[in-house]
Amino acid sequence: MIIQLCGLSGAGKTTIARSVQRKAAASRLPIEIIDGDAYRESLCRDLGFSKEDRCENIRRLGFVASRLSDHGVICIISAINPYETVRRELKMKYAHVKTVHIDCSLDELITRDTKGLYKRALLSDNHPDKLNNLTGVNDPFEAPSHPDLHLRTDEHSITACTNTLYQFILQNIKHQEAKYSRAASI
Ligand SMILES: Nc1ncnc2c1ncn2[C@@H]1O[C@H](COP(=O)(O)OS(=O)(=O)O)[C@@H](OP(=O)(O)O)[C@H]1O
Numbered sequence: 001m002i003i004q005l006c007g008l009s010g011a012g013k014t015t016i017a018r019s020v021q022r023k024a025a026a027s028r029l030p031i032e033i034i035d036g037d038a039y040r041e042s043l044c045r046d047l048g049f050s051k052e053d054r055c056e057n058i059r060r061l062g063f064v065a066s067r068l069s070d071h072g073v074i075c076i077i078s079a080i081n082p083y084e085t086v087r088r089e090l091k092m093k094y095a096h097v098k099t100v101h102i103d104c105s106l107d108e109l110i111t112r113d114t115k116g117l118y119k120r121a122l123l124s125d126n127h128p129d130k131l132n133n134l135t136g137v138n139d140p141f142e143a144p145s146h147p148d149l150h151l152r153t154d155e156h157s158i159t160a161c162t163n164t165l166y167q168f169i170l171q172n173i174k175h176q177e178a179k180y181s182r183a184a185s186i
């Protein structure tokens with residue numbers, strides 16, 4: 001199974017992914033987090049933040065996830081993943097891909113601003129530190145119209161969001177197992 005998260009910087013993708021991973025480890029459920037930020041320091045080092053590069057980034061993360069997922073590892077792709085076309089592409093290309101929108105209002109993100117990115121994006125146009133392509137401020141984020149799961153981190157606690165995503169994963173595992181056992185008995 002591949003869970004492709006999408007959501008703005010600071011929405012809580014990494015926090016929730018890690019928390020679900022810890023919870024799953026207690027039940028010996030293998031989860032690998034494929035984190036955009038981390039892969040941008042290795043496999044995706046050559047990529048920037050243009051639309052083309054962001055889409056190529058997601059394609060590469062999707063490929064890595066598919067290789068692990070084929071061997072029974074549940075993969076969580078934790079990236080902003082802002083474009084509907086490439087999210088759909090992953091769903092079409094690989095088996096058991098679920099889209100989870102980690103949603104949070106811009107006002108709350110500007111308050112959190114853990115990396116100082118929003119402050120930079122909101123500087124005046126002629127400021128030397130101005131960030132010109134921050135997703136959600138001055139670069140597009142296409143909210144998924146029909147996500148498989150929608151979590152609002154400005155309305156629910158980290159624990160509540162973790163539990164919801166964890167239950168969603170368990171339900172989908174059960175659903176997959178039932179499908180395979182029906183196919184095997186034919
Ligand atoms: N311009 C701009 N827009 C968005 N994000 C930026 C930008 N510049 C740097 N960063 C940092 O890069 C992280 C996003 O990388 P992703 O690989 O998740 O992005 S994408 O899916 O390819 O759009 C993102 O990480 P998260 O905060 O974890 O989302 C930021 O820390």
Ligand SMILES: Nc1ncnc2c1ncn2[C@@H]1O[C@H](COP(=O)(O)OP(=O)(O)O)[C@@H](O)[C@H]1O
Pocket residue numbers: 007008009010011012013014015016112114152153154156157158159161
């Ligand atoms: N319900 C919530 N779910 C996830 N993170 C939350 C929530 N409420 C507050 N936060 C805080 O928001 C920040 C999210 O940061 P992070 O997980 O790095 O976001 P992202 O990976 O989407 O950039 C963390 O400081 C986290 O403690």
